[in-house]
Amino acid sequence: MTRARLEQLRRAGEPVFGFALILVVWEYGAGFARMPEYILPVPSVIAITFWRTLFIQAHHLSVTASTTLIGLALALVIGVLLALAVIYVRPLKAIVLPVLAAFNSIPKIAIAPLFVIWFGLGLEPKVLLAFLLGLFPVFVNSVTGLGEIEPDVLDLARLAGGTQLRIFTKVRLMNAVPYITDAVKVAFPLALVGSIVGEFIGGNSGVGYLILSGQFNLDTPLVFACLMSITLFTSLVIGVVVLLEKVLLQWRPSQRKR
Numbered sequence: 001m002t003r004a005r006l007e008q009l010r011r012a013g014e015p016v017f018g019f020a021l022i023l024v025v026w027e028y029g030a031g032f033a034r035m036p037e038y039i040l041p042v043p044s045v046i047a048i049t050f051w052r053t054l055f056i057q058a059h060h061l062s063v064t065a066s067t068t069l070i071g072l073a074l075a076l077v078i079g080v081l082l083a084l085a086v087i088y089v090r091p092l093k094a095i096v097l098p099v100l101a102a103f104n105s106i107p108k109i110a111i112a113p114l115f116v117i118w119f120g121l122g123l124e125p126k127v128l129l130a131f132l133l134g135l136f137p138v139f140v141n142s143v144t145g146l147g148e149i150e151p152d153v154l155d156l157a158r159l160a161g162g163t164q165l166r167i168f169t170k171v172r173l174m175n176a177v178p179y180i181t182d183a184v185k186v187a188f189p190l191a192l193v194g195s196i197v198g199e200f201i202g203g204n205s206g207v208g209y210l211i212l213s214g215q216f217n218l219d220t221p222l223v224f225a226c227l228m229s230i231t232l233f234t235s236l237v238i239g240v241v242v243l244l245e246k247v248l249l250q251w252r253p254s255q256r257k258r
Contacts, residue, residue, distance in 0.1 A: 041221040049221035050228055057210065057229045064206040065233065067123050067195040071130025072188055078131075079138030080146075080180070087147045097143075104136040109197050116202035125202065129194035134187035141183035145176030181245050188237055192230070 027042045037045060050057075082100075086093040108129055115125035199208025207226050214222035 038218040038220050041224060045221050046224040046228065050225040053222060053225055057207070057226060060205055060207050060210045061229050061233060064126075064192070064195050064199065064208065067126035067198070067206070068130050068188070068192045070123075071127045071132075071194060072134050072184070072191045074127070074131045075134035075138050075187055075191065076180070076184070079135050079183075080142045082139050083142030083146050086143060093143075100136055100139060103132075108133055108194060109201075112197055112201040115198070121202045121204060126195045126198035126206070129198045130191035131194075133194035134191035137186045137190065138180070138183045141179040141186075142176060145179030146172050177248055178245070181241055181248075184241050185238055188241075189234055192234060196230075 023043045027044060030040050030042050041049075082096060086096050112125065112129060115128055119125045119128070195206065196208035196211075199206035200212060203209045207230060211223050211226045214220065214226065
């Protein structure tokens with residue numbers, strides 16, 4: 001085995017070892033301190049609860065996933081369209097950007113009850129919260145990716161006979177793809193938070209609803225099991241985005257080196 005390979009294994013093993021050490025200290029430290037289960041359950045109890053409630057969690061997670069992904073899709077479409085609007089119609093930037101920045105500064109949990117009043121207890125409030133939380137990072141990154149291109153590159157594309165459509169698809173859009181994928185990595189956890197907050201405020205299904213049920217029944221292992229499900233789901237989606245980056249961005253030198 002080469003020295004480089006050993007170094008890769010060492011780097012990969014360090015976080016695994018650190019995480020395992022935390023679990024061991026948690027397991028035996030909480031037991032030694034006689035910590036009540038409703039305050040801090042040990043990892044073994046959380047794992048058993050996770051497996052025992054797996055099907056129930058899968059049902060509720062599917063509800064949360066649907067509202068999150070719908071809201072994120074809306075944020076992607078509208079965020080990119082707004083970015084195109086402010087790039088091609090310059091005066092709009094002085095209006096749209098401050099308005100979105102001001103609205104983004106409002107804690108969404110403060111306006112969540114209004115959405116429940118206006119739209120009821122269905123999927124609409126959760127989708128809307130997921131959309132609003134994911135919109136700003138998508139918009140800002142799209143503006144950067146679509147707009148911040150060297151003028152020489154655009155001039156060269158025009159000299160090569162490129163039409164506005166081809167310049168957009170071959171230059172602007174390709175330059176923006178890495179920014180948009182990075183925005184998705186940030187926007188997805190935010191959209192997930194929006195969906196769960198909506199379920200906290202007024203929901204009868206979803207992971208947020210299941211967490212509240214565990215809280216009311218002092219079933220702390222169930223709460224931790226739900227947090228585990230959320231973590232696994234988030235990691236899965238981010239992993240899919242990373243794979244898409246490798247497929248869509250093979251032309252980038254940074255991707256070739258990986």
